[in-house]
Amino acid sequence: MKRIGEVIASATTHFMAQALRDPDRGLSMPKAPPFGTFVRAHLEDEDLDVFGLVYHVETTSIDAAHRPLALNLSRQELREQQPQIFELLRTDFSLVVTGYRLDGRVHAGLPPTPPLVHDFVYACDAAEVVALTERLDFLRTLLTFAQAPTDELVAACLRGAYRLRGEDRPFLLGAGRALANLLKNDYDRLNAIMGRLAP
Numbered sequence: 001m002k003r004i005g006e007v008i009a010s011a012t013t014h015f016m017a018q019a020l021r022d023p024d025r026g027l028s029m030p031k032a033p034p035f036g037t038f039v040r041a042h043l044e045d046e047d048l049d050v051f052g053l054v055y056h057v058e059t060t061s062i063d064a065a066h067r068p069l070a071l072n073l074s075r076q077e078l079r080e081q082q083p084q085i086f087e088l089l090r091t092d093f094s095l096v097v098t099g100y101r102l103d104g105r106v107h108a109g110l111p112p113t114p115p116l117v118h119d120f121v122y123a124c125d126a127a128e129v130v131a132l133t134e135r136l137d138f139l140r141t142l143l144t145f146a147q148a149p150t151d152e153l154v155a156a157c158l159r160g161a162y163r164l165r166g167e168d169r170p171f172l173l174g175a176g177r178a179l180a181n182l183l184k185n186d187y188d189r190l191n192a193i194m195g196r197l198a199p
Contacts, residue, residue: 001122001123002122002123003020003120003121003122004019004020004031004032004033004039004121004122004123005017005018005019005020005032005033005039005093005120005121006018006020006118006119006120006121007041007115007116007117007118007119007120007121008092008117009117010114010115010116010117011114012097012110012114013096013097013110013145014052014094014095014096014097014145014147015041015050015052015094015095015097015114015115016092016093016094016095017039017041017092017093017095017121018030018090018091018092019031019032019090019091019092019093029059029086029089029091030059030089030090030091031091032054032057032091032092032093033054033093033123034054035054035055035056035057035152035153035156036053036054036055036152036153036155036156036157036159036160037053037054037123037124037156037157037160038051038052038053038098038124038128038129038132038157038160039051039052039053039054039095039121039122039123039124040052040101040121040122040124040128041115041119041120041121041122042119042120042121042122043113043115043116043119044119045116046113047102047103048100048101048102048111048112048113049100049101049102050097050100050111050114050115051097051098051099051100051101051106051124051128051132052095052096052097052098053095053096053098053138053142053153053157054093054094054095055094055095055096055145055147055148055149055153056093056094056147056148057091057092057093057094058091058092058093058094059089059090059091059092060089060090060092061088061089061090062087062088062089062090063088066088068085068088068089071085094147096141096142096145096147096148096153097110097111097114097141098132098138098141098142099111099132099138100112106128106131106132106134108135108137108138109137109141126164126165129160129161129164129165130161130164130165132161133158133161133165133171136174136175136178139154139175139178139179139182140182142154142157143182143183151189151192151193151196152196154179154193155193155196155197158172158175158197159196159197161175162175172197175197176194176197179193179194
């Protein structure tokens with residue numbers, strides 16, 4: 001499976017990865033997975049996979065002392081006139097931990113150990129997303145995760161799971177019921193999230 005990132009910071013509830021350059025894309029920006037998608041970090045030494053949901057993507061200069069400047073050039077013009085630009089930028093993506101796989105079984109909740117710095121990150125395939133969203137326990141974690149735009153994140157991940165599940169309407173209805181239970185005392189917030197769930 002193709003590596004899409006490498007862990008550069010890690011904690012019990014979240015981690016950050018730097019997007020890896022795709023040699024097949026030539027001179028281009030490193031590409032992060034989209035907001036609200038599931039990825040996994042693989043801990044080689046422990047045969048453990050930690051699943052996370054992308055909640056923040058940021059492209060910056062690799063040198064904190066020098067900020068990128070507007071050059072008024074298209075991507076193609078940059079490739080032709082300033083190809084070094086692409087080597088001076090990095091894209092990082094942050095993830096909230098939603099579950100883990102140990103001994104071949106997927107579990108909701110926090111793993112026994114977080115990913116380690118320099119572990120590789122991979123996109124989750126459809127089967128992994130189906131397993132992760134079989135139970136919706138992770139929604140409670142997302143709704144209380146203060147570092148992310150949680151309502152947008154919940155809606156994005158459920159829309160993505162719905163598509164990967166072959167537009168499974170009962171899944172979407174179950175997700176709506178789970179959210180209604182979790183947000184029974186906050187009708188306005190529930191209504192806002194449900195409005196964003198429309199496929």
